[in-house]
Amino acid sequence: MGLGPEAMNGGNVDLGNSKLRARRKILSYVDDDDEDGPVVSGCWIKFRFFGRCLSRRSKVDSSVSGSSSQYAESKSTTNTSKEQPVAPVISSSSTTSNNAESVPSTPKIEDELKIASQLRKFTYNELKLATRNFRSDCLLGEGGFGCVFKGWVNENGSTPVKPGTGLTVAVKTLNHDGLQGHKEWLAEINYLGELVHPHLVKLIGYCIEDDQRLLVYEFMPRGSLENHLFRRPLPLPWSIRMKIALNAAKGLAFLHEEAEKPVIYRDFKTSNILLDVDYNAKLSDFGLAKDGPEGDNTHVSTRVMGTYGYAAPEYVMTGHLTAKSDVYSFGVVLLELLTGRRSMDKTRPNGEHNLVEWARPYLRERRRFYKLIDPRLEGRFSIKGAHQAVQLAARCLTREGKLRPAMSEVIEALEPLPNLTDMACSTSYFQAMKSVRPSSSMNARYGARMQMKNGQPTRSTSMPNRQGRSDILESPRQNLK
Template sequence: MGFATANMNLGDSRSNNKVKKDEELDAVQAGCWMKLRFLGSCMSPRPKVDSSVSGSSTQLEESKSSNDTSREQTVAPVMSSSSTSDAESTPSTPKVTEELKIASQLRKFSFNELKTATRSFRSDNLLGEGGFGCVYKGWVSENGSASVKPGSGITVAVKTLNHDGLQGHKEWLAEVNYLGDLLHPNLVKLIGYCIEGDQRLLVYEFMPRGSLENHLFRRSLPLPWSIRLKIALGAAKGLAFLHEEAERPVIYRDFKSSNILLDTEYNSKLSDFGLAKDGPEGDKTHVSTRVMGTYGYAAPEYVMTGHLTSKSDVYSFGVVLLEMLSGRRSMDKTRPNGEHNLVEWARPYLRDRRRFYRLIDPRLEGRFSIRGAQKAIQLAARCLSRDAKGRPLMSEVVEILKPLPDLKDMACSSSYFLALQAERPSSNLAIRNGAKEEVALLERSHSVLNTPNGPQLASPRQNFILQSPKH
């Protein structure tokens, strides 16, 4: 689904030339959620396309497109029909009236209203494209469905459905049916929908800071430590709500960094519910389904058996947490042999408390809490347990993460850690390039988000002993 692979740059620092350049670029790209890799092919919604585009007969089930398909493998192998539930079978024709369960709080838009809101789906309003379709920036009235002038009313993201087969229709239905009922601060808000003839569009709240993936892997400046943990906590709260608080338990099934969107204050919200499934009911332990998702994030037992549980989401959370800690992608074939798969590369360090620092993003230059990092790494190890039963509940994950953003025992103030860093050539190179000063500027620009008085880094004279946190 396209809009979850959002890619938007917003720079906040004002006193550094490089940061100013980022801000100028961000101003041009304001609201751009995704890398526009297929700009030429993303046109206004059309009523007819060649039916040969449909991939329903392929042996691989594709999930929504990623920001960079050369980096992120967005397919998972389909299991045999014995692991496929009837609910996943593709219907011969869409029975919209029977399948669509409209929540009363959703607005119903006409196609012409959304066409006007996006200025006829003009290319300069194109935010991006994914497997679901194209996403456009638009403006609608605060309460009704009428379009308004740019800069007035509320800014929205309008997602269109590619006419490439019934799988897209099914994902569209899932988006409406789940987000129409599920309301939570850490889930993206679905404002309304359009179903008119064969047109299928969705209208979401606009998330100005784009996706977590963008900030981790496409920004010139590293995301500060406290902001990373804030984002992790918000995403964990979203999953905990789906698993344990919603009226019907929901398995998200496609948790990844590109599906975590950020508002102006870096509050994280889960998006793209096209692959979501109702959790098992009664005495059932799992849901049998086709294997769909993204390589590098999917739990191994789900890939092998097609048995889906909430612990599948917990594993995916562990992968994203590792991405935030390390600054590495879940799958990255540009790295040396043995480091392509983040989880497999990280496993030797997850239980080694003396070498935990090797997992931390070197671009942070020691600006992270030692105890916070150790706690987060231990949590990631539990989430990534090969035994699904050994993984924690998401409510437990939330409780573990809550105090971590406020810890102030910064590694950059530890003489022991600095001695370890001195042995890493990349660290010295980063310092020569001025990375440390840029990180400091970015941290100060975000200080209002961390604590009432801003982030309080440890005194340079204060030393911390590298030790395992007490339980």
Template sequence: MGKQQEGKRRRGEKDGKRKGRGKTAAAAVPEDAAPVAGCWIRFPRLRGCMPSRAKVDSSTSARGGGRETKPSTDDACQDQSVPPASGSATTSNTGSISPSSIVGEELKLAFQLRRFTFSELKCATRNFRPESLLGEGGFGCVFKGWIEENGTAPVKPGTGLTVAVKTLNHDGLQGHKEWVAEVDFLGNLQHPHLVKLVGYCIEDDQRLLVYEFMPRGSLENHLFRKSLPLPWAIRMKIALGAAKGLAFLHEEAERPVIYRDFKTSNILLDADYNAKLSDFGLAKDGPEGDKTHVSTRVMGTYGYAAPEYVMTGHLTSKSDVYSFGVVLLEMMTGRRSMDKNRPNGEHNLVEWARPYLGERRRFYKLVDPRLDGNFSIKGAQKTAQLAHACLSRDPKARPLMSQVVEVLKPLQNLKDMASSSYYFQSMQHERRTALANPYGSQSMKAQSTFARNGQQPMRSLSYGPHASPYRQSPRLDSKRQ
């Protein structure tokens, strides 16, 4: 009897030690700790961006088919290429899931897309480390990674092909449908002014997209977050490139496409400031045959959506033209489409700017004051007139995007700088005087002069902290139809 009790006591001690070791290990890894080999940690500021350990473990076991797999370490992902599971880098997806297995969706894949495993993208992004984070949007987080030039295997940072890996936020409201739309559209559309989709990953509940890396980030970042103003010539180049991208979708693609979310944060820039449209999660096929519009739930981004679309839900290509007009105004003024930090009457950019659009002398008030006269007078006049046409309250009066392209082409690299204009120099002098003596008699006189000329002292822009070039703006509706 004593031996049985002694045996039970010893087994109890062993069980207690095993339980104690488990608790100690869990407590030893705080939430904000750095990632260690084989572990996946959620960081407080990246909550929802990092795959949970349970999800990673389940996807790993599914790929291994129940076989024991060797966990890849952080160092192995960073310092050397990870060979594909099979002989060919482009056919390394041994546990591939058929697109037809996606519940309730038909995924039309382009043959040129690469199929990645989750493990490959995990290593390509250095374990989805925070320092690899490019930004976070409604869909999920975007990480910088490196892969083989013509394959799917990860390589050492700084070598091979640099890519941007977008992950699905499992805690977000936007997700699978947008992922499918992105693959459907970008996987089957190719154009110099559309971001190239390199490949995708669909594995268990993991959904990832792999794009070409755009080194200069978004137009939003350059317009509103950089300390130095974007030169006028670069703004015109970006406007032309973005217009060509929309014109392709509306008028040149095999099936017309309505982009539906045209805004500065979705215009990405390569090293030479060539504009490329990204984020096709809200894109819709345009009307065909006798149909004049597509009826859909109102979605998009505050400040960019066309008024008739917001009121009726009737979506047409002219809805994109309106959004282009808003972005053109943002590029011209350096102001955001919606800015509650500005004085009353100036929160909504379109409503504030509308009285000055199309007027030969008052258009000066619209030009970004940070340019300090380094812009083309003719170019700014034509840009204001074009924005006025795109923002027409009557959708039928708005131009086609192909017409917008033709208007923008002659505006590239014009040399008639406003800084050499006598009128502009006088206006700048009065403005500086008014700002230097806001309570003096000279200021009152200058302000009356501004009123006669349709001008007012410009309010200087305020800049927030530096943000990711891939940061997304809030959308009208967090769910996609």
């Protein structure tokens, strides 16, 4: 929920045309259970869209306005994942009318806020000053809600302070012309205002003033997992990838198994996983979260919402939502961490657009799992850890939801993986692989440097290939067939 300075450093991305941008949105089927209209949650777009952000906001304020967006650097740059809608995209005009109808007067909203007393209440003017009049150099990104800005407020109050002092925050403003509206804004407050956990982004406060809707979150300096995996020229080290997977799993397990009432996240993906300065991961964006089934109920019936490529197949087909729907989405993200590929990527050759479908043959065959590992790691990954992570991803991605593990089981499987040191690059297998796959000396240097810089185990060139690792890897000769 906090965007960081790295949001400004996203890789070069082709924005494409408006149709492509529309397809990156998330949409839902409408279910009789859910009275509100379809809602989409989109990707972050940066400075090239700042003019659009300002123009929307100019309707309510001559210099700035209350657009909105998600709070992570994850969305700060153009999303090239080519996320596909789960249902046909509706026009922004129809969404606008839905949003307008769904935004009640301030007194009624106050009644809907379940835990507002636990949060700081800001005035619009305070947040305007905290973000330096929503200046362009404070813009962190734009998404389905609108724009997010970096700001500074008093450590223990709502008073704006000088940039670089006090508490750094991310201010998310609701765009009245956007594709998401009051219901998602309210869900964000009611869930994150009540749920407190080390691996959930902290909601600090909110603003309700006339038709203004703003949210204030803790600032996450390293931004989103999406940016680090897909928009950086240098790869995330293996140990950090496994640490992020473990942290995110703990966040989901808390929602499913430890919260007073079970919560289904419903929007688990790399752009919603934010990183602090030490690469600790936190889940952000609870606009699509849903109370889980209770009592004798086995599922929650609702409209299908989420991003194509992450949504569980049984949920897309039936609208029956369970905690195992989140487990499937976790499996997709774990696969993205392992492969360095997006869940959906139309720039890849035919047959490789959908990550899960491309990966399934390798998930099933023990001796071919290494083909899933991100080649940019240049062998700097644990052989045992990679094998176990691939097996875990296969379990999470099982088509039969009941057969997927609980998130507490996922945590148990992931816990030892960040600290394993049996690096593949120290084996004869990796040396043979290098002979047919050109290596990147820049990536190799970067990987080693990042491991030392962040206190992660460095590879040892003298480390033996225990028992030839025949139980995990094929021989070099077989690998090259």
